[in-house]
Amino acid sequence: MHSAPAEIEAPAAGSGQAERPYRRRSGADRSQAIRSFVQFSFIALNLWIGVQFYHFVRQYEAGSTAVITRPPGVEGWLPIAGLMNTRYLFLTGNVPAIHPAAMFLLIAFLAASILFRKAFCSWLCPVGTLSEYLWKLGRDTFKRNFRLPKWLDIGLRSLKYVLFGLFAYAVVSMPAQAIAEFLGSPYGVVADVKMLNFFRYMGTAAAVTLAVLVIASIFVQNFWCRYLCPYGALMGLAALLSPLRIRRKVETCIDCAKCAKACPSRLPVDQLVQIRSAECLGCLECVAVCPVEDTLHMTFVPARKPVHAWIMAAGVAVVFLGVVGYAQASGHWHSAIPEWMYREFIPRVNEYAHPR
Secondary structure (H helix, E strand, O other): OOOOOOEEEEOOOOOOOOOEEEEEOOOOOOHHHHHHHHHHHHHHHHHHHHHHHHHHHHHHHOOOOOOOOOOHHHHHHOHHHHHHHHHHHHHHOOOOOOOHHHHHHHHHHHHHHHHOOOHHHHHHOHHHHHHHHHHHHHHHHHOOOOOOOHHHHHHHHHHHHHHHHHHHHHHHOOOHHHHHHHHHOHHHHOHHHHHHHHHHOOOHHHHHHHHHHHHHHHHOOOHHHHHOOHHHHHHHHHHOOOOEEEEEOOOOOOOOOHHHHHOOOOOOHHHOOEEOOOOOOOOOHHHHHOOEOOOEEEEEOOOOEEOOHHHHHHHHHHHHHHHHHHHHHOOOOOOOOOHHHHHHHHHHHHHOOOOO
């Protein structure tokens, strides 16, 4: 049996507040174990999609009989196509024929971010998961991560919003006909194959850039996600609409600042009552380290009800599977690309330049 948590007189060190009793948290926090399970499940799904897509491409490169079906989930790695198709749906009311899964996956990720903060970045995104474990590797190896000066940090953080703004402007300025023509061009049809070949036949400049990003991510928390990812900028803006907030109970907080130290986005969790920032990842790392019972929670703001990690995990899964299931049931999951196009375009993929 577990003994009841004891009341302890805790000094509010350096805060000028009187000593007050607090209740030490009983039991271990499982939020990070739940989140890790979701993260690695999604990585496994992406690896399965990647292997299937690789073999799909190889059968056409080898000129063999096509027996492997293209997995539409690979379009989750085509965010620009997702934006373009969402714009096309908005303009015409019709689901696009080429890469519709990119649009539905974008909708699913946006919905998850609106409902559960920036959950795509901290619960689902494979790049976000890799980035997180890189900085944790750096912290465990070198006993610290480096923090950029505040003026430089703020300046660099704006880059991802600038990049997203440029992409959004380019997409929003395209009429429906131009979007259809772009995606229906040979380049648009095999955009996923070009993405695969980027990693298969990586050039020196790309390899050096990737190595720099990996090294930077070891020393600086979430370097790519924090400063450069335009997709993350979009999810952060969507998360501003979320009814969920990290909420701190001032009456029982002991001002230990563990929550602020644990926050990978460097938010002053220990100084605010609610976290409204677009930079909040919804990762619950701050909640996991809080030593005081019922003091820090992810909260459904209108009712001030705690939202536990298992609810977030289940909610993200329901949103993702629900949108994908709808796309499949409505017949809008697979691209309407005839087999002869794949047979003709994939072996010649390097001949197709970006349409101007």
